[in-house]
Amino acid sequence: MIRRLTVALTCVALLLVATAGFGLAEMSKGQTQYVPCSSHTFHGPRTRQLDLTVTLVVRNVDTKRPLTLTSVDYYGSDGKLLRRYQAAALVIAPLSSREFVVDEKDKDGGVGASFLVRWKSGEAVNAPIVEAVMIGSSNSLGVSYVNQGVPIQE
Secondary structure, eight states, X not given: OHHHHHHHHHHHHHHHHHHTTOOSOOEEEEEEEEEEOOXXXXXXXXXXXXXXXXXXXXEOOOSSOOEEEEEEEEEOTTSOEEXXXXXXXXXXXXXXXXXXXXXXXXXXXXXXXXXXXXXXEEEEEEOOEEEEEEEEEETTEEXXXXXXXXXXXO
């Protein structure tokens, strides 16, 4: 009897641990998200640079409510503002997305470039997914990867 109880409690504990990461979506009325990206990377010796196109994608994953992008700013490796991609507020409808592109020829950002994406909503919404997709190719070498934004301010 004690053995069965121990096994049952162990199974329940394992289920709780396994499902701890699953839960309700994060709700918010606004955030600033930091999104790391790179305008180039290196391959082989550090002197071999591969230029990358960066596509920042902001996805409104809320099924019912819009959100408003208030700013999208692009910073270089040195932390200096390089470009403001958005001068006016932009409403993103439910399940819609907007993209912003740093051209492959634009190497100003460097390996440690980043975006700051600010958004708000009149009511709590599912926080958007904000990603930077980097892609580049040269001869037979191709590189692609994705970085997700992280909230740094509520």
